[in-house]
Amino acid sequence: MARTPLYKTTETEMIARITKGDWEVGRRLPNEFTLADEFGVSQGTMRRALISLEGMGYLNRKPGRGTLVAAQAPAEAAPTRLTPSLLDAAGTQLSLEPFRGRADIRAATPAEADLIGADRVAVLERTLKHKGRRAALETTVLRADLLPAGLDEDAPAPLDQLLAHHAIAVSQLRAEARAEVTDMAKSVALSVDRHCALLVVSTEAYAADGTLIAHQILRIATEGAHLAHQ
Missing domain, CATH: 1.10.10.10 (Winged helix-like DNA-binding domain superfamily/Winged helix DNA-binding domain)
Structure with a gap:
C-alpha cells in the first residue's frame, strides 16, 4: 500500500x-x-x-x-499548468528521440518513496538523440500503481508527452534547470569529452489534488540548449 x-x-x-x-x-x-x-x-x-x-x-x-x-479561498478551477519547453541554440524546439533504454518496475529507494509516496515505482532510463546524435540521458520515475505494466521505452521524451502517451492525467508541471559536467560514465554514454557541460532539467508532474506522481531528470549535452516557459 x-x-x-x-x-x-x-x-x-x-x-x-x-x-x-x-x-x-x-x-x-x-x-x-x-x-x-x-x-x-x-x-x-x-x-x-x-x-x-x-x-x-x-x-x-x-x-x-x-x-x-492567499487572500481568497483555494480556486475551484484546475491549477495553472506550467509547461516547460526545451529550446536549442537557435530558439527552436529541441527534439529528443529515444535511442536505447531500459524500463523496470522495482521497489522504491527511500528517497523515491519520500518523494512520491509509493513503495514501488516504474522507472525508465534512456539515451536520447537529437538530429541523429546522442544528446541526452533521461531518468523518469513514476508511481507504479498508476501504470502496473510499466513505462514504454518508445514513449516521447518530454514528461508531459510521456505521461499523455500512457493516458495519465497531469494537472501541473514544474521544471528547474541547473548546470552539471559529465563524469566518465556520462561522457561515454553521450559520446562527448569528459567534463563536458550539461544542461540538467528536473521536471515534476502533479495530479489535480497536488500529489506528485512523476519525476524526470534530463541531462542534455546539446550546445546552447536551454529551458523556456510558455
Whole structure:
C-alpha cells in the first residue's frame, strides 16, 4: 500500500493552520529554511509542500515578496499548468528521440518513496538523440500503481508527452534547470569529452489534488540548449 509522503503530511498541517485562522490571510510566512526547521523536515520536503499549496490556491509566492497566505479561498478551477519547453541554440524546439533504454518496475529507494509516496515505482532510463546524435540521458520515475505494466521505452521524451502517451492525467508541471559536467560514465554514454557541460532539467508532474506522481531528470549535452516557459 502506498504510504503518505512526508511533504503531503507537512502540507496537511499547513492547510490546517490556514483554515483554522492560525495563519491569517495576508500573513507573510518565514523562509523555507525556517519553516523546514519548524516542521522538522528537510528544505526539499518543505519546498514541495509550498509548491503544492501554491498550486491549490492557499499561498501566493512572489519573487521579492516572499510567501503570503492567499487572500481568497483555494480556486475551484484546475491549477495553472506550467509547461516547460526545451529550446536549442537557435530558439527552436529541441527534439529528443529515444535511442536505447531500459524500463523496470522495482521497489522504491527511500528517497523515491519520500518523494512520491509509493513503495514501488516504474522507472525508465534512456539515451536520447537529437538530429541523429546522442544528446541526452533521461531518468523518469513514476508511481507504479498508476501504470502496473510499466513505462514504454518508445514513449516521447518530454514528461508531459510521456505521461499523455500512457493516458495519465497531469494537472501541473514544474521544471528547474541547473548546470552539471559529465563524469566518465556520462561522457561515454553521450559520446562527448569528459567534463563536458550539461544542461540538467528536473521536471515534476502533479495530479489535480497536488500529489506528485512523476519525476524526470534530463541531462542534455546539446550546445546552447536551454529551458523556456510558455
